[in-house]
Amino acid sequence: MSIRPFYITTTLPYVNAEPHIGFAMEIIEADIIARWKKLLGYEVFFNTGTDEHGQKVFQAAGSVGKTPEVYTKELAEKYKNLKTLLGLSEDLHFIRTTDEHHVKAAQEFWIKCQANGDIYKKNYKIKYCVGCELEKTDSELVDGRCPIHPDREIEIIEEENYFFKFSKYQPQLIEFYSKNPSFVIPDFRFNEIKKFVERGLEDFSISRLASKMSWGVTVPDDPNHVMFVWFDALINYISTLGWPQDKTNNFEKFWVVGETVQFAGKDQIRQQAGMWQAMLMSAGLPPTDKIVIHGFINFGGEKMSKSFGNVVSPHDVINEFGTEALRYFVARELNQFEDTDITMEKFMDAYNANLANGLGNLVSRIMRMVENYLPTPVSIPEKTIPENFIEALNAFEIQKAANIIWEKIGELDRRIQETEPFKLVKENKEKAVEIISSLAVDLYTIGRMLNPILPETSSTIKNLVKSNRAPSAPLFVRKD
Secondary structure, rough: OOOOEEEEOOOOOOOOOOHHHHHHHHHHHHHHHHHHHHHHHOOOOEEEEEOOOOOHHHHHHHHOOOOOOHHHHHHHHHHHHHHHHHOOOOOOEEEEOOOHHHHHHHHHHHHHHHHHOOOOEEEEEEEEEEEEEEEEEEEHHHHEEEEOOOOOOOOOOOOOOOEEHHHHHHHHHHHHHHHOOOOOOOOOHHHHHHHHHHOOOOEEEOOEEOOOOOOEEOOOOEEEEEEEEEHHHHHHHOOOOOOOOOOOHHHHHHHHHHHEEEEEEEHHHHHHHHHHHHHHHHHHHOOEEEEEEEEEEEEEOOEEOOOOOOOHHHHHHHHOOOOHHHHHHHHHHHOOOOOOOOHHHHHHHHHHHHHHHHHHHHHHHHHHHHHHHOOOOOOOOOOOOOOHHHHHOOOOHHHHHHHHHHHHHHHHHHHHHHHHHHHHHOOHHHHHHHHHHHHHHHHHHHHHHHOOHHHHHHHHHHHHHHOOOOOOOOOOOOOO
């Protein structure tokens, strides 16, 4: 039986500031799953990019005296450079929402929703958070401000806009959630969106007056309006596949036939699991198969935010510890589904304990014995990866999978301490060689398991075992 093609996408970060470790976390997690699926033999389409329209970007460009076109192009290049910086898959696709094809796709999507009777125009007045690019009700505000962006004043918008009939899709969304009990991961995030929809939906604005905010996709047949940034940006998930023309057949292959998975932060559950799914229903397109929601990163006890100016740059972490160390930290030290508080000291402690003193030291100990006492490389069984590791990654539980690897590392350390093959070799060389051979096979298994998480380290370990030699230098040098 053939396996379905696999499509995975991150959200598109706003280009109102340089990349920070919060987005690095999301794209590294997605990359781990993309690599894992490729190892299993899936044909994979991995998507990311930049969200470049909207008031927040328009204001950021103006604050530095640049046009939105120049500003977004410069920052988009910095996000593109994450591919190399973070050790991401070579075939990663990158879309900008200012790309000509995306603009045309967004307009075609609008036309389909309009033809289905789901777009109308009305006058309205709302409280609006520019940081979220979303309408806010009084119940969502704390002391009159958005709790996610308390540094920003809530704006009052009163104008004529186009609206999408979100309310119309409440019954269909409830039915869809019921029929797809694993649609959102983890379960408690799924419960959030189900409760939100069950309480009743209000239609949402999908345009802004071009005279007030011109930086957006022009509404078809109405140049006085530009599309609201969320309506435009969400469509990237299918425009990147070539929709609507689909000349490459990627949309049919990966979205219609394949399994579709979206990674997003906990502040986007409404947009990804509610608004976007209703929009797809309106346009007559298949819904997303799964949405994986991660928590926030806090720094020193405070929410990390570009707006607050307390962000940690992935460049800073990588300059100090290296790309593989950052990937390790994302995979194992960050709570995948809850918020995590980080400091540079925590990076240091985790690096020294689990990479330099843990994995790196284990590789050196085993491979020195292999080089000294095994005349030929060990024979590697075809299948050695434990079933619980496979199950964890298939369920998108990256932290659980990483913990299984480090449990294996601890197990090998204990076996060395208990058997002491480096001493036993003087008394019973045959038994010592048997133990060392077993350790080498298990170390190779660790290398295999590390493949989607730490690809360079994985390759190094496997090459060392296959060549019967110890590393010429530590895999990870301890930091003081």
